[in-house]
């Protein structure tokens with residue numbers, strides 16, 4: 001019943017499946033390059049790869065598409081943090097109100113900067129590059145405000161890191177766009 005040929009076929013099929021799933025897990029060459037460069041200024045290589053791969057089309061994207069993806073992820077991530085801060089504001093103590101509303105303004109600005117960059121991508125890559133950087137500075141404002149107020153807002157440090165990560169990624173990607 002279970003001939004040698006059958007076993008051989010089974011092993012071959014298994015090997016093909018394993019190598020395919022490994023290929024699917026490997027980030028594209030472009031993502032590898034972008035994330036190596038990003039890791040020099042912010043976070044880790046792996047953090048950058050998983051941040052981009054939240055979009056399932058990232059691995060097949062060219063540089064223009066990847067710029068779009070990184071900015072869109074920056075927009076959705078900072079918008080989510082805006083909503084998080086809005087929820088916290090509802091039951092915040094008077095002391096943390098000030099920090100939180102300042103952070104909310106910072107995040108409104110950060111999302112707006114990512115949006116400007118996205119709208120500038122095709123016409124003006126230089127401005128898109130600049131605004132990608134500004135988004136990270138906006139997030140930094142929230143971090144600075146927390147330090148000035150000596151406030152510890154739960155979950156916000158992690159989210160600030162996400163915001164700055166997408167800014168750092170978008171800055172690197174838009175820096176590699178062909179200049180028109």
Ligand SMILES: *[C@@H]1O[C@H](CO)[C@@H](O)[C@H](O)[C@H]1NC(C)=O
Nearest residue numbers: 050051052054076077080162
């Ligand atoms: C924000 O980005 C981080 C890092 O990629 C990710 O872990 C998190 O799930 C994102 N949050 C949302 C709401 O997209």
